[in-house]
Amino acid sequence: MLKFLEPNKIFSVTSKAPKYVLFLFIVVLSVGLTEALILSPEDYKQSHAVRIMYVHVPAAWIALGIFSSITFLSILGYIFKIKNFFLIAKSLAPSGFVFNIIALVTGSIWGKPTWGTWWAWDARITSMLILALFYLMYLLAWRIYENKEQLYKITSIITILGIINIPIIKYSVDWWNTLHQPASINILSKSSIHSSMLFPLFIMTAAFALFSLLIFLMKYNTELIKIKNKGLDRL
Amino acid sequence: MINEILFMNGYGIYVLSSFLFTLLSFLSLYFVVKVQYVRERNKFIAKFGNLKSERAAFAKSQIINKEILSNSSNF
Numbered sequence: 001m002l003k004f005l006e007p008n009k010i011f012s013v014t015s016k017a018p019k020y021v022l023f024l025f026i027v028v029l030s031v032g033l034t035e036a037l038i039l040s041p042e043d044y045k046q047s048h049a050v051r052i053m054y055v056h057v058p059a060a061w062i063a064l065g066i067f068s069s070i071t072f073l074s075i076l077g078y079i080f081k082i083k084n085f086f087l088i089a090k091s092l093a094p095s096g097f098v099f100n101i102i103a104l105v106t107g108s109i110w111g112k113p114t115w116g117t118w119w120a121w122d123a124r125i126t127s128m129l130i131l132a133l134f135y136l137m138y139l140l141a142w143r144i145y146e147n148k149e150q151l152y153k154i155t156s157i158i159t160i161l162g163i164i165n166i167p168i169i170k171y172s173v174d175w176w177n178t179l180h181q182p183a184s185i186n187i188l189s190k191s192s193i194h195s196s197m198l199f200p201l202f203i204m205t206a207a208f209a210l211f212s213l214l215i216f217l218m219k220y221n222t223e224l225i226k227i228k229n230k231g232l233d234r235l
Numbered sequence: 236m237i238n239e240i241l242f243m244n245g246y247g248i249y250v251l252s253s254f255l256f257t258l259l260s261f262l263s264l265y266f267v268v269k270v271q272y273v274r275e276r277n278k279f280i281a282k283f284g285n286l287k288s289e290r291a292a293f294a295k296s297q298i299i300n301k302e303i304l305s306n307s308s309n310f
Contacts, residue, residue, distance in 0.1 A: 037254070038240060048243035051250045055257045098264045106253040113249050211261055218268045225275040228300060232282040 010084075011224050018217045025210040032207045035200035043197075050197070052110040058205040060103035060128065062212055064166055066096030067131060070138070071159035078156045086152055089159075090142055091219035095212040097135040104128055115179050123172035124180040127165055134162035 036054035043050035070089040077085030107125060108118050119125070138158045145151040173180045184193040191198065241247050283291065283300070 033254070037250075042244070048246040048250055051243070051246075052253045055253050059257070094264060094268065098260050102257050102260050105256055109249050109253045109256070113246055215264055215268055218265075218272050222268070222272040222275050225272070225279050229275060229279050229282060232279065232286065 011221070014217050014221055014224075018214055018221075021210055021214045021217060025207060025214055028203065028210055029207040032200060032203040035203055040200045041194075041196050046114055049110065049113045052106055053197075054200055054204045056103055056106040056110055057201060058208040059099045059106065061205060062208050063096050063100035063103055063128075063131065063135075064169060066092050066099065066212060067135065067159070067162060068166060070096065071163040074152075074156040074159045078152060083148075083152075086155065087223050088216075088220065089155070091216050091223055092212075093135060093139055093142075094219060095215040097132065097139060099208065099212065100128065100132045100135055104132060111179075120179055122178040122180060123176040124169065124178050127169040127172050130165050131162065131169060134158060134165065138162070 032054070036051055040051070040054070042048045070092055073085040073089040073092075076082065077089070104125070107128070111120065112118050138155055141151065141154050141158060145154055168175075172178060173182050185191045185198070185201075193201070241251070243250055
């Protein structure tokens, strides 16, 4: 049933896709940057500092989304013994980690003009830092462990433990008194953010998602070629 | 207009440094991953070139190997 997910079948698509994704990413990012830096209005309270939201929020969303995907793929891979799922998860991790770092750094820069401090041990920031540590542990595990069975077990455990942190990040602003404001964008109810700010936010999210797709494709192709290199050694 | 975009009521330094950090992170990640890809592909091509003819013919019969050799510069 999952034959279409075999690396041989996937590679014919993934090897050609990066150039198209790169082109699309540049186009969408250009539109997003124009909207975010020039066309979108300033906030009545935060003035132009609000523009940091257009890189901070998409980066945080994508870091959370990628970690959730990695966990899902690792669990499925472990249950159904599909090695390719682990390879896909491994290829997703570098961009997830970089987006996590971007969210932390841009959040810190945003904190200075709005809260008057670069860093606070607030629940949302601390839980995002913990997520970055889980990403780091996951990436290091791939470098440290040689035995595949052991590696798959360890990476699955790391992701399962890490996923507990995702709802904590999401609801930290509701559960604790934090410097962060409650969520402005809700899927089920009306968002408290104006459409003139929502549009650039979605465009930048699309650009970031395309970038993570691009990195994933490049990394996945590299991993497949690595496997093929080992195959040639055995010939 | 340009001054307004750069200065942003005094917030320009924060806004532009956030965007700059993001773009630099993107560029760094892109080039690191690209270097890894090129290195592995070159290793593959070199190993393929060292194969004896019948082994090379067998290796070339695999779809994925053909794809790697044909996509020598795809991005």
